Amino acid sequence: MPILVMKFGGTSVADLDRIRNAARKVKREVDAGYDVAVVVSAMSGKTNELVGWVREASNPPGSDSGGLYDAREYDAVVASGEQVTSGLMSLVLQEMGVPARSWQGWQIPLRTNNAHGAARIDSIGTEALHQKFSEGLHAVIAGFQGIGPDGRIATLGRGGSDTTAVALAAALGAERCDIYTDVDGVYTTDPRIEKRARKLDRIAYEEMLELASLGAKVLMTRSVELALRYKTRLMVRSSFSDDEGTLVCDEDEIMESKIVSGVAFSRDEAKITLLAVADRPGVAAAIFGPLAEAGVVVDMIVQNISEEGRTDMTFSLPVDDVSRARKALDAAAAAGEIAWREMVVDDAVAKVSVVGIGMRSHAGVAQRMFRALASEGVNIKVITTSEIKVSVLVDRKYMELAVQALHAAFELDVA
């Protein structure tokens, strides 16, 4: 029988009523003839409670431990959240007449590397799962966790339950992996900003990757990457309706792709420009090395030649990282590693991007974008492009206007 993986996030299993609601969706797929592997998150709020206890245990008032703790114990504590949901979901399914059992990561086994707290999946044993499927027993799998080479529970870090679901779907050769969440699919842009935003029926992996990394929080980048690598068909859909969601799939499965599929944005950006930096080999490393060491996540980087032997270097970063970045750069300057004439910080910018597989074969996307923004009087501060994306930085106060202008310019409100 074909296998379907169904993943339910924390808000979809927040209490027993919601678990029952999710279980009804599982039953429907079982009745339709699938062997179902359900992947569950912790009930919403539980993970935060457990993480809070771990912090409190490791950092009592007056402690000088600096917030460090043993990630293996963090994993033992936090993984209990999904364990509880897996048992409850199995009981609810049984009560509905669906034969099911829970699986913890170590029982499958889902083997990870040793990076406790943010482990990566090494392998998934599917023999026991297939055996139980053949006995008519559906699977409810505690997401977010596996067993490390040390024989201890290892959690997968943020988005770990999505990753579990996609990796399982790939390992089991599932027909599809349905990610149930509190939104009903992937939209052309955020409906709170552009009310004519439209739900997409299908979107290519590469587009979804760009959207995920650009701040559309529907799916974590990591699980989309995994889906792309194994060509696992993902569907993002709502726990709270019966509508079809958005299928994330290979571009070959998308008949008539538009030039642009969506407009993404990221509100809390900042921009730092170093004016008149000495333009010599190694200068980029001298700037971005210290920033990386300080944990600053640099996004866009633009370098312009300004005058003889000098260059202006501009980069964008999350607004929360500005003071850390400034400190790291000043330290590098004090150490004589770099020098510049002036540092200009703009902490009131936002990033707006258009994304689409279709732009590969269509010139003029950037130009159409710039014209649309210009006609609304939105000034562009930085531009970067990739094969399927054009991103610009604009003043934060123009972000909504920019999103709406681009949504209209690329006719995203029309199916």
Place this chain on the structure above:
Amino acid sequence: MPILVMKFGGTSVADLDRIRNAARKVKREVDAGYDVAVVVSAMSGKTNELVGWVREASNPPGSDSGGLYDAREYDAVVASGEQVTSGLMSLVLQEMGVPARSWQGWQIPLRTNNAHGAARIDSIGTEALHQKFSEGLHAVIAGFQGIGPDGRIATLGRGGSDTTAVALAAALGAERCDIYTDVDGVYTTDPRIEKRARKLDRIAYEEMLELASLGAKVLMTRSVELALRYKTRLMVRSSFSDDEGTLVCDEDEIMESKIVSGVAFSRDEAKITLLAVADRPGVAAAIFGPLAEAGVVVDMIVQNISEEGRTDMTFSLPVDDVSRARKALDAAAAAGEIAWREMVVDDAVAKVSVVGIGMRSHAGVAQRMFRALASEGVNIKVITTSEIKVSVLVDRKYMELAVQALHAAFELDVA
């Protein structure tokens, strides 16, 4: 190095302050040179919350499942409580400078039989624990759980964390197993009833067994049986003081044992008498067979010959079981399996017992007991005796008086 097992119950690990308090006791033993295996319960209230969810999952409003559920899923859900405490205790110990790690039942492994929800321990692997002790790493063990032959989590039922601790102490060859709880030891009787009740320094396993089964709720019968079988020295002591508690040990370790060590009682008893039952072989089976099938826990049984070919049969039972017992007996009578002239039910009795290893070698204990009760005007309704115990049923309203009279008669207030 000598090994010490320390077990902390739910109220002793109810929150992080209490876990820290418990951890300080562990550190003290570590500093004294022990390799310590800490066994922890779930934070108090957690198990009830988890059990409540299991019930709700299996029995939604309007369900006809009759309260049945898959005990394997119950185990997966409920075992998470101890898992959380084991991780938190390890983190707190680490923060105090005590190297420690958590162990789940399946990691040790603590192997059980397949009776999910009330499993029995089959074996405990100690190799990995000893290995980690030799590396200086103390152990924090999630109590109440192991791994069944099916590779799934199995919980040990009520008192399971005590059982885990005692079994571990036996398997590890521990010097002692300290059971930390919210009372500071075993008393000659309940101090709420007799304010001159005195904490015992030592008590023999057999005495503790009688007291445990008679309703003194300090230790579960099962863990005392285990301690007796393996001659594991148990100490019952308080989490909230630094006092020594009560050592439960072999009678050889008790120098001058008194004739009677304690007075136990059980308040909610009932007594049923069947008058003029036909006195023939098999009549006891004909009465107690149907009761056992109905799940009635019969305690004391007394048979008196009354008249030619007839006998009176009296037995005691928990007061909550009376209506079930009556129904079972009436059904057996209707089926012609037994007959009696009259059924007399007394549902207002209590059981009072004196317990002591010393009474083996001293005649006259029963007589001294009866005289003490008679002098207070307490009428005895049923008497049973064992090698180290004499129990009587009295009217419930005289229970406190009987306990006080016996406590004085056997001079239990004097060390």
